[in-house]
Amino acid sequence: MINLYAFTYPSAVAKFKSSGYILTKVGDTKREVQTRLNEQGGSASYEIKEVVGEWKNLQRIQRDYEVHRVLTQRGLHHRAAEGTEWFKLPGATLEDARKYIDDVVTMLEGGKVRDAVK
Numbered sequence: 536m537i538n539l540y541a542f543t544y545p546s547a548v549a550k551f552k553s554s555g556y557i558l559t560k561v562g563d564t565k566r567e568v569q570t571r572l573n574e575q576g577g578s579a580s581y582e583i584k585e586v587v588g589e590w591k592n593l594q595r596i597q598r599d600y601e602v603h604r605v606l607t608q609r610g611l612h613h614r615a616a617e618g619t620e621w622f623k624l625p626g627a628t629l630e631d632a633r634k635y636i637d638d639v640v641t642m643l644e645g646g647k648v649r650d651a652v653k
Contacts, residue, residue: 563599
């Protein structure tokens, strides 16, 4: 089982908000999500990450690239980024981005895997 996570940076939200999407990194880990997030960027990061969401203990999705494949097929891969796991998720808020990934994860898992965010 894996845990899927997504995050962005405040500057990315500000930069792309007017374009109608939230630039978001989607990754996976077998450990706690916060442990993995702390490893990415670390002391080299100039901004605090904004967590878009976490999807824990997935049953069918084996790796993040299964979600990447769906997002890429939908034309959402952000090719201008240095990393390969950045996507342009439709919406204007983190909630919009979270819901978009929720829908993809639900489709791939065959059912909802987390409660609605309040």
